Amino acid sequence: xxxxRHVAATLLVILACSACGAAQDPLASPNIGSVRAAPASxxxxxxxxxxxxxxxxxxxxxxxxxxxSLRTPTxxxxxxxxxxxxxASLPRGGREVFPRYRLVGYAGVTxxxxxxxxxxxxxxxxxxxxxWRAKPYAAGREILPVVxxxxxxxxxxxxxxxxxxxxxxxxxIAKYHKAxxxxxxxxxxxxxxxxxxxxxxAKAFQKxxxxxxxGVALDPEWAMDRGQRPGGVYGHTTGAELDEVARxxxxxxxxxxxxxxxxVYHQVASSVxxxxxxxxxxxxxxxxxxxxxxxxxxPKKNTYRVVNxxxxxxxxAGFKLFFTEDRRHxxxxxxxxxxxxxxPSPEYVMFE
Numbered sequence: 001x002x003x004x005r006h007v008a009a010t011l012l013v014i015l016a017c018s019a020c021g022a023a024q025d026p027l028a029s030p031n032i033g034s035v036r037a038a039p040a041s042x043x044x045x046x047x048x049x050x051x052x053x054x055x056x057x058x059x060x061x062x063x064x065x066x067x068x069s070l071r072t073p074t075x076x077x078x079x080x081x082x083x084x085x086x087x088a089s090l091p092r093g094g095r096e097v098f099p100r101y102r103l104v105g106y107a108g109v110t111x112x113x114x115x116x117x118x119x120x121x122x123x124x125x126x127x128x129x130x131x132w133r134a135k136p137y138a139a140g141r142e143i144l145p146v147v148x149x150x151x152x153x154x155x156x157x158x159x160x161x162x163x164x165x166x167x168x169x170x171x172x173i174a175k176y177h178k179a180x181x182x183x184x185x186x187x188x189x190x191x192x193x194x195x196x197x198x199x200x201x202a203k204a205f206q207k208x209x210x211x212x213x214x215g216v217a218l219d220p221e222w223a224m225d226r227g228q229r230p231g232g233v234y235g236h237t238t239g240a241e242l243d244e245v246a247r248x249x250x251x252x253x254x255x256x257x258x259x260x261x262x263x264v265y266h267q268v269a270s271s272v273x274x275x276x277x278x279x280x281x282x283x284x285x286x287x288x289x290x291x292x293x294x295x296x297x298x299p300k301k302n303t304y305r306v307v308n309x310x311x312x313x314x315x316x317a318g319f320k321l322f323f324t325e326d327r328r329h330x331x332x333x334x335x336x337x338x339x340x341x342x343x344p345s346p347e348y349v350m351f352e
Contacts, residue, residue: 088212091184095259103348104134105146116352127179136336145185149176154192154222154230164194192222215262239278253284268292281314290318296331318348
């Protein structure tokens with residue numbers, strides 16, 4: 001959950017970062033394959049010196065047929081094979097996320113410490129830090145680090161289009177993508193839509209979502225209805241609106257032959273996602289619900305239990321830990337053992 005009173009300062013920080021880094025060219029998938037040349041045609045049967053005169057036409061035909069039948073399969077003429085394009089994989093191998101991996105990541109935006117761990121200190125240092133922080137959460141799985149950058153940031157004012165959100169530029173996103181690739185991590189574009197729509201915001205970043213290591217994280221707490229302003233009330237979405245994004249991502253996976261794409265949706269309270277059954281399973285899309293309860297371990301566990309009552313069976317479990325909010329008023333961060341002991345056990349653990 002984001003502290004709204006820092007929103008205005010955050011916008012200034014983000015706009016000040018607009019000149020950071022040039023966009024990185026997408027890494028093209030290598031092509032592999034081979035073309036087999038057709039073998040030379042069989043030599044005609046000839047005579048050696050002193051050999052009897054050539055047999056008649058019928059006999060020659062019979063001999064040619066017998067010789068052809070003795071040729072091995074590799075000698076037979078074959079059509080040229082078309083080059084095959086290598087299938088893109090996840091940053092640490094394979095094309096399926098679960099059950100091979102457990103995802104552990106940081107959220108935020110550079111220069112805005114109130115928006116998450118990624119906002120504190122040098123970006124490359126923070127992304128590298130995920131590796132050692134994730135180790136206690138492996139529990140028999142491989143770790144796949146996650147860089148969850150807030151790409152559409154909710155604002156206290158309407159902005160030029162009245163949508164109460166601002167988007168990071170391609171140059172800014174390229175900086176996070178470069179750091180994620182360096183550390184073989186997945187990058188998730190966190191979308192706080194304000195008065196825009198999730199599907200509109202997702203399509204605005206299609207350039208990035210066509211990459212094999214980029215997914216989305218939807219934050220419906222910041223999805224406002226007409227007349228609502230961020231920070232005044234909890235926003236909300238529906239299962240059908242989430243499904244619209246999942247269906248769109250599935251189309252990209254199919255069109256560009258991508259590995260499974262991660263789609264997270266954050267939920268801080270039951271009211272934030274309504275009619276959740278409208279969210280369906282889609283080929284090539286791994287859907288994760290991250291429960292974002294705040295505070296001491298007791299209240300966090302209770303929020304996790306209540307919010308997960310409506311989770312569809314094909315949605316994977318996620319859990320968020322807050323470095324600042326969870327430690328207030330004598331609180332503490334839950335231990336890896338406590339987190340993994342939740343029911344269901346989280347497959348994505350995110351720190352903010």
